[in-house]
Amino acid sequence: MVSLPTVVALDAVAIPITCPVPWDSMHGDHRTRFCDQCRQNVHDVSELTRAEAVELVTGGEEMPCLRLYRRQDGRVMTTDCMTRRERVWKWLHKRAPWAAAAFAMVFLQGCNPFCYAGAPTTHPRSQADGTAVQSVVGGTAAVEKPAAATDR
Numbered sequence: 344m345v346s347l348p349t350v351v352a353l354d355a356v357a358i359p360i361t362c363p364v365p366w367d368s369m370h371g372d373h374r375t376r377f378c379d380q381c382r383q384n385v386h387d388v389s390e391l392t393r394a395e396a397v398e399l400v401t402g403g404e405e406m407p408c409l410r411l412y413r414r415q416d417g418r419v420m421t422t423d424c425m426t427r428r429e430r431v432w433k434w435l436h437k438r439a440p441w442a443a444a445a446f447a448m449v450f451l452q453g454c455n456p457f458c459y460a461g462a463p464t465t466h467p468r469s470q471a472d473g474t475a476v477q478s479v480v481g482g483t484a485a486v487e488k489p490a491a492a493t494d495r
Contacts, residue, residue: 351418352397353388353393353397353419354419356400356409358409362385362408363380364379364381366385371384373387374386374390375387378408383408384408385408385409386399386407386408386409387409387410388412389421392421392423393423393424395421396419
């Protein structure tokens, strides 16, 4: 079965003649203003959500006056319309825990918790023969034997 493309009523809206009255000269708020010349409300679609705009276009018997902006892909811009950057950040945000876990598994696999800048792989305070490092001065270490291992 061949799927047919869906046509969204909002994206199919075409305005053949633009209104000569500037938006700033109309009275109202940022979403809807009243045009004194044509005596109608003009709705700024970029300030409405997509659901509100579709309801506005399909709800009445006559087509309302609209102020709209089209994106490069032909879709009408609304307040919930995400830009490319916002879509990328949303995609990355969803995958951040997975990416952090993968990074930890790949790059932290060879780390030893007792690995300190040139120190042995055992605990840094003890040596394999049971001696303890007291101090390191000028590249030489002064060691002390445990009390049980000293000669009497």
